Amino acid sequence: MAESWTSLLVVRKPAHLKRMLSGRPAKALAVNTGPRRQLHLALHHDDLRLTQQQQQQRVLLQHYRSLGHMPFKRPAPVPHQGTESGGESESSSRPPPAKQQKTSMQKALPDTTVYIVQAKLDVGGISELFELAEHHTKGACRNAMDADVIITAIAMRRRLERHVPWDIAETKAVVTPAWLRDSVDHGRALPCGDYVAIQDLLETTVEHCPDCNCKPCACSDGDSEAATPRFEAKQLPSPLSSPSTPVKQRAMSTSTKKEEKKPVVPQPVPEHLLPPDPPIPTNLAKLDYMSRYACQRASPLVCPNQALVRELDIIRRSRDLEGEARSALSYERAVSIIKAYPHEIRSLKQVEKLPFIGVKITGLIEEFLDTGKITEAQTINASERFQTLSLFSSIYGIGPSTAIRLYNLGLRSLNDLEVYYGVEPEDVALQSQIVEVEEKPRKPAWQRGQHKGDEGLGDSWTRVALGLREDLAKKIPRAEVEEMGRVVMRELEELEPGCVSTIVGGYRRGKMESNDVDIVFTHPDPSKVKGLCKRLVRKLHERGMVTHVMHLSGFHAHNALRTHHWDSLEKALTVFIMPPSSPFHTGVRRRLDLIFAVPDVYWTAVIGWTGSIMFQRDIRQWAKDKHGMKFDSSGITRRYDSKEFFPKTEKEAFDLLGLEWVEPKWRNADL
DNA sequence: CGGCGTACG
DNA sequence: CGTA
């Protein structure tokens, strides 16, 4: 069913290239137009000898270079990083860009109000147009109806109709972005006929063009808020919380102040769906750092033995990458138990009694106590193999198995991967603009790869992921996480007033920087929730804030007798980009996960998505071992009679399982 | 020696 | 297999 809007948008590096696409006719370009196809074929066979592979690689690389494009700079293969708690130093945490400089120059179009259709524009283009609009016109308005001129990169009527009602479009000049640029350059409105965006609208566009004679502006002043591309966002510099305090968002019951006509009383959100006020403190004395369950321990973000834990985690990651999942699990547990140990470890005796510390790991700790390091970890970390596998599996969609396969093929760098997956120089250039890719009914990865066959080498999905990596590798500062929450909430509020949300994930556990943003939503009225996820994603997508949808699922309720209610959640895994109107706009794309839960399972969803992974795992384990209950993010079920429990608050869920209350900031059971 | 969290695409 |  109409997945048309689900199409993926590939947006890249708008910065310096955006000018280039100005006059060009809007045109969708397939990612997979590969004159390079043949070249891939040579690589499709797994069974080629390795040396042969490497030769192929070399040939490709040479070819690549001969094209004269040095495929954009890559962040140096992260030597691994993260020092102490204050180990940012990333360029990512730069302050929000100062708002555009107010020029006092004469406006080229002082009486013209424009409406900018963001669809099909890349971020750079959007922000450029908004800036032009702000500086050189009367302003950009929020509703097409209020504008004199509509600016769009869309060329097809059907497509435009999704964003602007046709009958309104017929009363405006509808032009391409080039019109605004050129008009600004010329210091006056140019004839719109030359820039008409959609042929069907040529006549009306000419008729309503603000060139030559000055028509009265149609944009009502009543819409002052929208007239200048919003400054509201910066109003609230997020007094939100101290770094380690978890933050939940309240539904802003004050939605649209102008519309209060209906007897639809803005019914207050039920207390229990909001975070407890005052927050519930953790009784550390009741927790037990010796417990086998992470959910019974207090695990701080940074522990007294952080250096040791980091060494062990290197080994853990290595085991994971090498496919030794079980071994990795043991290291994970060891890390976890040490993370909760409240003192600096000075002697082996302190450690020997801890669970999950066996022979092997005791030995490693002993070495660490003696020498301050663990040789095995150092060796691993210094190895090309480890560094490369880490790098490869940092790409979304590439896990340990694929990483090893690629490594065995002789690939070593992202550049190699790009060649292998057929990212071409022209693609790189293309990435500055919008590229549409059909959402293909692609077979899942586990069905390809089964030895021989096509391996899905030219897999456009992986290419997209490669292109995104540079951005997604960057950490997200807390303040930006909060802004993302606000921005998304604002859109949701327009869609369905009265929603409640909690930003979960590492952010909620107090991390200063996050790798992604997870938000759990609900609405007091359960019937309002169904389909909301898709609707929100669609809206964000139309607004240009969601550029990719990597996964989208609705809930199947308790249908098949198979497994009961599994997934009474809707979730969307997306790529988000801050709108240009936000003071936090940087153009860096971020992973954003949206989870919609009916109110009954809201708090279990929040618990589940708050993590950490080990904490979550052990909650499940605890629920099973001690209570014969099954816990997951969509509910708590008693195993013998399948009775479901729906805790009304987060604390109630802990009570139900006989667990001491543990604040999110004490749930950092993983490194 | 079996089990290690669990579900989904 | 990869992701949450």
Next chain:
DNA sequence: GCCG
């Protein structure tokens, strides 16, 4: 790799 560790536990029961």
